[in-house]
Amino acid sequence: MSRLLAFLVSILLALPAAAQSVVTTDNVRAELVSEVAQVKPGEPFWVGLRETIRPHWHTYWKNPGDAGQPTDIRWKLPAGVGAGPVVWPAPTKIDVGGVVNYGFEGDILLLVKITPPADFAGSTLSLAADANWLVCSDVCIPEEGRFDLTLPVGTAAIPADPATRALFDAARRQVPTESPWPARFGLAASGDPVLVVDARGLKPDTIRDVYFFPAEWGPVANMAKQTAHVTADGIRIPLKKGDAKAAAPQQIAGTLTLNEKTGDGEHRQAFDIVARLDPAVTAGTAPPAESGEGEALSLWQALAFALLGGLILNLMPCVFPVLAMKAASFVRLAGHSRGEIRRDGIAYTAGVLASFSLMAATVLAIRSSFGEVSWGFQFQSPIFSLLIAYLFFVVGLNLSGVFEVGGRLAGVGQGLAGRGGIIGAFFTGVLAVIVATPCTAPFMAAALGFALSQPAPQTVGVLLAMGFGLALPYLALTFMPALQRLMPRPGAWMDRLRQLLAFPMYASAVWMVWVLTQQTGADGVLYALGGMVLIAFALWLLRLGAPASPAIWLHRGIATTAVLLAFAAALKLEDRPATAASASSGPAAGVSFDGWERFSRSRLAEAVAARKPVFVDFTAAWCITCLVNERVALETAATRRAFEQTGTVKLKGDWTNRDPEITATLKEHGRAGVPLYLYWAPGADRPKILPQILTEASVVATLTSNQQAQR
16 A cells, blocks of 8 residues: 555656646747656666657758757756766758758657766756757758756656657667677778778668768768768778868768668668778779769860860960960071971970979879869969969060070079070970969869879879860971961061060069969068069169179179078968958958858858759959959849849859868869859759859850749
């Protein structure tokens, strides 16, 4: 009888548990529930925050993916009572317009272990928690709730009612178990991880939908498509390197999910794995990784695209100053023998190919050290921008006749490029490559995206093909007698032409100083122009007549000091990656954001999820192609009107300085540099990639295509 009374009392005391705290919003019904009806001091028990989510809406996992925020619970517990971390169910992949999120839909229970102390003396245990969560569909809404749960305390723990216990049992089945298989990963030359799970004995024909959810943001790109390869030896998943700036990780943790077909249907399984870096896992043994949105090219296609892109690169504004130099050189060859003309063309081609070889070696070295490299990456360094500004300036002075080239300035590079003969032709080719790298041309982007993600031989081959394409027009001219006969005769007009062609060089120097200001601010102008004054002074000094030997050496010493001071300015420019935000904000910004929002993945995801048309412009202050596109296609009256009439969300990503988020997005779309233009039609789950060369008509047609289709 006494036991019956005690049981009835315990049931009565347990009644407050029935009044579990519930918070109901428009999108989520959240409830704090306990697996026990009575708590025993010193005996852990489980509680859970149950989220019943509105259909077609979702909340987020501990790693929310490309956007979002996981549910956060903050406990207020009596002294001595401890709460463990949230035990997360296996997430699902939620693709919102190409932006991949990890989260939950429907009904979930987030488990937390509560441990009361053994000497807990109270008759009841009160649990209080403040929780907040982000719930999203077409829009994202932050919500929160305050929960209170009071449980009786007795000499024995009493389980909750069967329905509640079943709820917890179901939740545990959704929690990943520890993987029975060892896991490891290797790194491709590009830095992309290749995950290997040694799950021997699997039946590949019974396994479906294998996916790896990284536990943390950063090591693995979430937006990249995963293509798992299941064999009897295990599972191999080529992944894409994420946005983390840190060095390559030594281990990658996450949850591996797969569906296995059995006699009674398909069952989803989830395993927590911790893969350690294993150099034995090489990219060479891995199946080729998917390139996400980018083009999947064969090597021959990439070589053809590279050759064609190099050819078209001659038409890009970046190369015009050097082509002007080469045109003057070509004119000077009038009247020379065919052999001399051909040697000039061959030397120019050799200079171009040597530069592309050096570039390939640099790319491979950087890739092996840092994992990634992009086209035009050197222009993200203010020191490089300053040195190139000096180079353009000195070449301009040479073309203007301020000084004649001699061996004194060898090493600066300009002298070599300005010299006549084979050496001059060779270094003109070198200069052409240097100034061409801020530009991209049609067909180049896909080829570069392929080259920069491939093993060394393919990378070198594609870059050399591009260089050969760049040199091919001039090489062909030097081998075509018919065109050589059309060359005008030498005369005094050649000097005038030579001096005239100095001005594109001065314009290029001005452009590089302007780029420098976007990277370093106003101080960059002071250092660059001051350095140019010193260089001009050194050149003037070296030209002074000084018959006496002591005076010659004095002049040389002062000139050397002046040049060294000019180059010392580079040391004042801290060669570090300024953020795009700092570089492009303020009235002196080189990339105009007038009428545009600054690109971020979260803003992109929000706009796409809202089913709005979205146009993304990835640009840089040093990208002439980008600037030309803005003038002729993106900022015209007709295009602005089309943007406004279609309600298009305009996002701009400034890549003037290094920006990991933009770099990762370019990479995910198979691009190695800017410009890149992406357009999401309303409701589209993937963007349309526009050409590198835009026209007003093509942009307006893209923006209005959806409206025309609806008519």
